[in-house]
Amino acid sequence: AQKVTQAQTEISVVEKEDVTLDCVYETRDTTYYLFWYKQPPSGELVFLIRRNSFDEQNEISGRYSWNFQKSTSSFNFTITASQVVDSAVYFCALTPSQGNLIFGKGTKLSVKP
Amino acid sequence: SQTIHQWPATLVQPVGSPLSLECTVEGTSNPNLYWYRQAAGRGLQLLFYSVGIGQISSEVPQNLSASRPQDRQFILSSKKLLLSDSGFYLCAWNRGQVENIQYFGAGTRLSVL
Numbered sequence: 001a002q003k004v005t006q007a008q009t010e011i012s013v014v015e016k017e018d019v020t021l022d023c024v025y026e027t028r029d030t031t032y033y034l035f036w037y038k039q040p041p042s043g044e045l046v047f048l049i050r051r052n053s054f055d056e057q058n059e060i061s062g063r064y065s066w067n068f069q070k071s072t073s074s075f076n077f078t079i080t081a082s083q084v085v086d087s088a089v090y091f092c093a094l095t096p097s098q099g100n101l102i103f104g105k106g107t108k109l110s111v112k113p
Numbered sequence: 114s115q116t117i118h119q120w121p122a123t124l125v126q127p128v129g130s131p132l133s134l135e136c137t138v139e140g141t142s143n144p145n146l147y148w149y150r151q152a153a154g155r156g157l158q159l160l161f162y163s164v165g166i167g168q169i170s171s172e173v174p175q176n177l178s179a180s181r182p183q184d185r186q187f188i189l190s191s192k193k194l195l196l197s198d199s200g201f202y203l204c205a206w207n208r209g210q211v212e213n214i215q216y217f218g219a220g221t222r223l224s225v226l
Binding site: 033035042043045046047050091095100101103104105106 | 147155156157159162172201203205213214215216217218219220222
């Protein structure tokens with residue numbers, strides 16, 4: 001079975017705090033891809049990152065960083081020095097080598113000034 | 114560059130009325146196309162996907178149907194709307210196995226009253 005779990009339904013932080021969004025996945029495939037999307041209040045899903053199962057290197061893009069650990073089937077997302085504009089719902093998703101995206105239920109992040 | 118258009122942005126329809134939502138992609142050919150629904154406070158549910166003209170796969174049996182009359186056009190329809198059809202509808206595209214990142218449209222917010 002393929003599954004993505006985002007255990008944190010809502011997180012609230014104060015601006016400039018660091019915040020980590022958790023994502024745990026399940027798959028029997030050896031080749032798969034993991035994604036993070038951001039959904040701001042406007043509703044459109046914005047692609048943030050894709051990782052394939054053979055690349056466990058962590059990635060940093062500005063204030064965003066991602067930690068992929070196959071040993072724990074996790075693909076966590078950290079925002080450093082959060083800003084009000086980071087307020088959104090964040091989705092983690094999985095796709096096997098052949099198949100469609102499987103989304104987690106999302107984590108709503110509220111960053112307060 | 115590629116762009117995806119969805120319309121209308123918002124729609125209020127009475128129960129029992131028909132529905133037609135349209136999605137078009139520009140700047141690419143033979144994309145895979147997807148329709149998702151997001152009910153209030155819930156995750157994304159894949160409704161239909163298409164890998165080519167006239168080819169539609171349904172993920173969840175329900176009151177809706179989809180059609181792909183042209184390569185870059187994807188239409189979501191209903192003959193008679195139900196209250197439970199209310200939600201946020203998102204169209205997405207990707208290049209399939211060439212590049213499996215899905216890119217989303219701005220969405221249509223449908224309220225059935």
